[in-house]
Amino acid sequence: MMILLSICLLAQPTTCREDKIDLSYEASNPFICLRNSQSALATWQAAHPEWHVERWRCAARGSQPKDL
Template identity: 75%
Template sequence: MLILLSICLAAQPSQCKEDRISLSYEATNPFICLRTAQSALATWQETHPEWHVTRWRCATRESLPKDL
């Protein structure tokens, strides 16, 4: 599973991009991803303080969307 992020610079909110967090399991149940996403997002945010997460969602590797 992946957590797909839409992120913007805190200092320049108009400068945005997409990123992803790869989770260490390959479950296809979205509820498992939703349950673990909060801690994964908090860890990501701690290591990227200059970025602000504006949107996120869970996705399987096989069904990656073209955009968030």
């Protein structure tokens, strides 16, 4: 599973992009992804303080959509 992010710069809120967090397990259950997503998002946010997460969602690997 992975978490798909829509992120925007804090200093320039109109500058946005998409990113992803690859989770370290291959569970196909989205509820497991949701359960573990808060800690993954907090870790990502701490490593990227200049960005703000606008939206996110869990997705299976290999099924990444073109947009969030």
